[in-house]
Amino acid sequence: MIQITSIRISDDIRLYNDLSAMILEAIADSQIEIQNGDILVVTHKIVSKAEGRIVDLACIKPSTKAIRMAKVHDKDPRVMELILKESKQILRAKNGVIISETKHGFVCANAGVDQSNVKGDMAVLLPVAPDESASRIQDSVKKKIGKEIAVIITDTFGRTFRNGQTNVAIGIAGINPIKSYIGTYDMYGRKLRVTEIAVADEIASAAELVMGKAEGTPVAIVRGYIFEKASKTSVKLLLRAKERDLFR
């Protein structure tokens, strides 16, 4: 059985906060004890805030290109400037929707630039190196309470072909994000068609169900899922190479 529990963090997260200490405190406040093998799922927003990846829009001077695109796509030119700066490549821009590939290689709307759940005229950017952010939390939990856990940092992305958004992994530590069935057989001895499951994304989605969007619960603990541990791992394993994608 898998159990998923949300963790409330009441305090606003600020630059230089010790995020993992705050998470551990919040978990203790919830009367929960972290166990070996738990997966800590963390919304990227609090990671970005603790890392200073939050921008006062008043300080952004949009480029001519950003001003032009903002007009066409009905966006704040300063936000448009951030989207351009965070993107490796704009893939589609239509009806106010901008889909780009971020510097990390994620394909998502607005390069992950987000104005919700921040104070005033601010925007949050994705963490610069989300795998490293996840590793830091993992290491810190090991150091502070001696438990071996995995960490998944998430964002909420739209998808092609289907309505609605789902939570996906954007940074990982301690877990192989893919469960491979390559070379394994089904109940009747036939090679399996389904060969690779993106379990890190499924865990991110599962955690979203308890985290919500405005409840102040940016962390979840997923317990009871047996995963393949991986000391050297990366969310890049989840990113399909451009030339292997039939819809890019």
Added chain:
Amino acid sequence: MIQITSIRISDDIRLYNDLSAMILEAIADSQIEIQNGDILVVTHKIVSKAEGRIVDLACIKPSTKAIRMAKVHDKDPRVMELILKESKQILRAKNGVIISETKHGFVCANAGVDQSNVKGDMAVLLPVAPDESASRIQDSVKKKIGKEIAVIITDTFGRTFRNGQTNVAIGIAGINPIKSYIGTYDMYGRKLRVTEIAVADEIASAAELVMGKAEGTPVAIVRGYIFEKASKTSVKLLLRAKERDLFR
């Protein structure tokens, strides 16, 4: 807290089997009591088998087109024939991968035609009307044990941009598959950017974590998730209209 439990079904499912009776028996064997508000997640494969959507390939005579495409894409011409018959439109065909839109409107590989977890030279097709299949299970649970549940029938689909497959909903009953935040506000009183979460797909993904692919556990119970009930609902709410998709 959300709890997800897998249910083992040892018997092979056959045409005219009373699927919901078999599921309820399997749940009882697992010492679990269904509760009001549970979500029953069911792999489509056992639904298809119970509905006779399983084909002996020896009985399929491939068309000239199927034979030609099978050669190019290194497929069994009889399976190719089924893929063509199940598809409304082939969207991409390259390197042995065929992505099509099924008659239901799902965009997936091989129109959902699948040869794993079936005996001998057989192929399983998607249920004809998966929402109705879900409703039948829901109604039957209500009738047999008096409990109000939701049902989600799943398949495992690939995605654009990201490696690995995830479980998604292909049929639903009793639950609004979308959780809408439209018109709601974040912790700081700002309108939320993330407006619609595809919770039915997130639940399908969460359930996959306990179901696996070859363990004989085609059913999971998701308990503790508070969802919006819907008596008239459809998986079609999750299907993005062609003209609203930037990547089709």
